[in-house]
Amino acid sequence: MEITKTNKGGKKLLYEGCAYVVDKRKEERILWRCEKRGYCGGRITTSNDTVLSFASHSHQPDSLRCDALKIQNKIKDMASGTEDIPSNIIQNTTANISLDVCGALPKKKSIARTIRRQRSVNEDEDLTTTTRGEAFLLHVSGDSKHLLNV
Ligand SMILES: [Zn+2]
CATH class of the missing domain: 2.20.25.240 (N-terminal domain of TfIIb)
Known part of the structure; x- marks a missing residue:
């Protein structure tokens, strides 16, 4: 488990x-x-x-997919916890996995996109905290951005 x-x-x-x-x-x-x-x-x-x-389930278990999910989770952790470039992160997290698990992972390009997206989410979180440490919700509607106190 x-x-x-x-x-x-x-x-x-x-x-x-x-x-x-x-x-x-x-x-x-x-x-x-x-x-x-x-x-x-x-x-x-x-x-x-x-x-x-x-x-019980109405489908077969898929341990390869579960292993792939674990790897993707590790990749996301490294994306937000390190400054490593995407190709390094992918290399580090997939170095010792089997070819089968590798086949269950998304393409490298799409993993790299996930890493960039994960990082931009983190940046948004920083932006929505004011200098006094208050939490604000950044509400985007159309072209205008409003800061809402939450
Ligand atoms: Zn199921």
Whole structure:
């Protein structure tokens, strides 16, 4: 079992080749739903990293995709935590992976785009904090930008 992040920064659980997003929380228990919602009823309940219950999936597990998700997550962490150029990040994170996992990753060009996007998000976050450290929400509508106090 491994916890990684969704694109929006939420939690994503990788377990036996399937990826789950948080459905509900109940005290220390977390109810997870298969990320392929709509056509898969796969669910899992965990408590302190122990699986309590499991509902099966309508599709085959895909451990290659899970491994690829872990790599992509590592790449995003390096994108926001380091100043490395995209090709270095890609090289560092993919140096020891199997060819199969490599095949499950997006193309290098698109990973490099993800790295740049991740960094521009970080810059936007800096911009939306004032010198006094207050959090502002940058609201963009049409051509004009408004700062809203949140
Ligand atoms: Zn599923």
